[in-house]
Amino acid sequence: MSSNETPRGPVDSSRVPRYAGPATFARLPRLDEVGTADIAVVGVPFDSGVSYRPGARFGGNAIREASRLLRPYNPAQDASPFALAQVADGGDIAVNPFNINEAVETIEAAADDLLGTGARLMTLGGDHTIALPLLRSVARKHGPVALLHFDAHLDTWDTYFGAEYTHGTPFRRAVEEGILDTSALSHVGTRGPLYGKQDLTDDEKMGFGIVTSSDVYRRGADEVADQLRQRIGDRPLYISIDIDCLDPAHAPGTGTPEAGGMTSRELLEILRGLASCNLVSADVVEVAPAYDHAEITSVAASHTAYELTTIMSRQIAEARAK
Ligand SMILES: N=C(N)NCCCC(=O)O
Ligand SMILES: [Zn+2]
Numbered sequence: 001m002s003s004n005e006t007p008r009g010p011v012d013s014s015r016v017p018r019y020a021g022p023a024t025f026a027r028l029p030r031l032d033e034v035g036t037a038d039i040a041v042v043g044v045p046f047d048s049g050v051s052y053r054p055g056a057r058f059g060g061n062a063i064r065e066a067s068r069l070l071r072p073y074n075p076a077q078d079a080s081p082f083a084l085a086q087v088a089d090g091g092d093i094a095v096n097p098f099n100i101n102e103a104v105e106t107i108e109a110a111a112d113d114l115l116g117t118g119a120r121l122m123t124l125g126g127d128h129t130i131a132l133p134l135l136r137s138v139a140r141k142h143g144p145v146a147l148l149h150f151d152a153h154l155d156t157w158d159t160y161f162g163a164e165y166t167h168g169t170p171f172r173r174a175v176e177e178g179i180l181d182t183s184a185l186s187h188v189g190t191r192g193p194l195y196g197k198q199d200l201t202d203d204e205k206m207g208f209g210i211v212t213s214s215d216v217y218r219r220g221a222d223e224v225a226d227q228l229r230q231r232i233g234d235r236p237l238y239i240s241i242d243i244d245c246l247d248p249a250h251a252p253g254t255g256t257p258e259a260g261g262m263t264s265r266e267l268l269e270i271l272r273g274l275a276s277c278n279l280v281s282a283d284v285v286e287v288a289p290a291y292d293h294a295e296i297t298s299v300a301a302s303h304t305a306y307e308l309t310t311i312m313s314r315q316i317a318e319a320r321a322k
């Protein structure tokens with residue numbers, strides 16, 4: 001979108017009922033309807049990298065369905081994200097479910113294409129494997145990025161069954177490949193049993209700091225966001241959100257649930273506290289609708305993506321005004 005064009009926003013829900021028509025994220029136009037976008041929301045229906053319950057391949061479309069109720073003004077950030085920047089739904093990246101290596105390559109190439117148009121990415125997973133090719137592409141554009149990783153799990157394990165590309169291993173690969181700025185890596189919401197204490201030692205050696213779900217509970221969202229903001233500074237930032245960072249009460253529809261997680265309110269509050277960070281792209285992954293109830297998980301994921309989109313669109317508008 002050039003600076004003198006008005007973004008095309010969502011379908012007006014006071015004229016066309018929310019539940020009518022095919023779902024795009026937040027009822028926004030499709031990318032092919034607007035040509036180019038400042039923020040492209042794209043689905044990655046891939047879940048061949050999971051170690052337990054499958055089903056995250058259906059996550060993107062479940063999030064789109066649950067996003068029909070989102071409204072255009074976000075009071076928590078005092079912004080109308082879809083008026084500040086052109087946000088559009090870029091559909092799904094078609095990936096091979098039978099060949100993980102090929103899928104990883106396809107995701108990376110598609111992300112390169114989208115980032116090449118000048119768009120920032122708001123990706124809807126898919127399992128957490130997809131964060132690696134997305135990070136490769138983002139780093140190709142911005143250099144090594146700061147990473148904020150919301151998850152019950154570390155996802156810095158080495159291999160499963162000898163496989164290096166899985167949903168438990170993307171961030172170890174990313175560190176090995178030098179695509180992350182190792183002075184600004186944080187996990188948030190970490191909890192649950194590990195394979196051994198060495199998991200934590202290895203993770204720390206890679207440069208990660210950990211804010212456990214209990215830290216969030218004890219210290220509160222504002223203090224946690226302040227600390228994360230200081231660590232990130234003005235580095236280009238990628239945020240990867242595994243919906244299992246939330247407690248299973250707030251996100252039952254996921255493949256590897258762990259008790260004792262954050263509330264959706266805590267997650268949204270932490271994100272709002274990061275509104276001044278230079279967010280270059282983000283993903284929300286691991287929504288597996290077959291285990292969901294009443295769209296609890298996909299509603300939480302849609303609001304999470306809405307908050308991330310708002311942060312990006314505010315920054316795009318600010319940069320344009322300069
Ligand atoms: N990325 C997610 N959601 N889970 C990783 C769990 C890896 C394991 O089975 O130990
Ligand atoms: Zn996880």
Ligand SMILES: [Zn+2]
Pocket residue numbers: 128151153155167242286
């Ligand atoms: Zn994960």
